[in-house]
Amino acid sequence: xxxxxxxxxxxxxxxxxxxxxxxxxxxxxxxxxxxxxxxxxxxxxxxxxxxxxxxxxxxxxxxxxxxxxxxxxxxxxxxxxxxxxxxxxxxxxxxxxxxxxxxxxxxxxxxxxxxxxxxxxxxxxxxxxxxxxxxxxxxxxxxxxxxxxxxxxxxxxxxxxxxxxxxxxxxxxxxxxxx
Numbered sequence: 001x002x003x004x005x006x007x008x009x010x011x012x013x014x015x016x017x018x019x020x021x022x023x024x025x026x027x028x029x030x031x032x033x034x035x036x037x038x039x040x041x042x043x044x045x046x047x048x049x050x051x052x053x054x055x056x057x058x059x060x061x062x063x064x065x066x067x068x069x070x071x072x073x074x075x076x077x078x079x080x081x082x083x084x085x086x087x088x089x090x091x092x093x094x095x096x097x098x099x100x101x102x103x104x105x106x107x108x109x110x111x112x113x114x115x116x117x118x119x120x121x122x123x124x125x126x127x128x129x130x131x132x133x134x135x136x137x138x139x140x141x142x143x144x145x146x147x148x149x150x151x152x153x154x155x156x157x158x159x160x161x162x163x164x165x166x167x168x169x170x171x172x173x174x175x176x177x178x179x
Contacts, residue, residue, distance in 0.1 A: 006077045007126055013069040014081070015177055016125040018168045022066075023059040024114070025161045027051055031107070032154035041103045044150070048107060049099075081124055088117040107153055108145025112138040114157075129167035133160065 001009065030051040034044050063070040072078045091113045098106045115137025122131035137160060144153045172178070 006075055007124060009075050010072065010077050010081065011125040011127070012175055012177060013072045013075070014078075014125070015066060015068045015172050016127055016130075016168050017081075017121060018165065018172065019063040019066060019068045019070070020055070020059045021161060021165050021168060022062050023055055025158060025165065026058055027055055028154055028157040028161055032151060032158060035107065035149075035151035035154050041150075042100070045099050045103055045106045048110070049095075052110075077124060081121070084117065084120045084124070088113060091117070104150065105145060107150040108141055111141035111145065111153055111157055115141060125171075127168070127171055129164060129171055133164045133167075136160070 031048050034047045034051060037044065039047070060070055062068075092110075095106055095109045095113060098109045115134055118130050118134035118137070121127065122129075122134060137157075140156065140160065141153060144156050
């Protein structure tokens with residue numbers, strides 16, 4: 001297989017990562033619930049970090065439901081996709097620094113990191129949706145995060161992730177895949 005065939009194989013077998021985007025909807029819903037509480041901001045931020053931990057198991061369960069080859073071990077580009085995700089962990093060090101320094105802006109930074117880490121998937125999955133959302137999410141997170149309370153940002157992220165999921169379903173249908 002040449003590079004283009006491998007990319008197409010990833011896009012098809014992984015359904016363009018739809019399982020992870022759907023899982024992120026669930027994560028952002030839990031984050032919204034946390035930020036609607038009367039807890040102190042440092043407690044909300046700590047719980048927010050904890051809310052992100054089950055992303056992988058949730059994505060795995062969703063992958064079984066929507067019939068995604070979660071590991072796609074035959075394709076060497078799968079390892080590249082994993083590297084794209086692991087890269088995000090390094091950037092979370094910035095959010096950890098923000099946590100005690102400017103706690104009311106931590107969620108904004110997390111949303112910006114999340115959005116920006118999607119950019120290479122635009123190439124991997126040949127996806128315009130990833131390209132658009134990887135740019136739109138950090139910009140919108142900055143604008144909303146600077147002007148509004150964190151719970152508004154979490155609510156915005158839920159809406160964006162749902163729209164993103166719908167766009168990916170559309171892209172998958174063009175590949176002849178069902179959600």
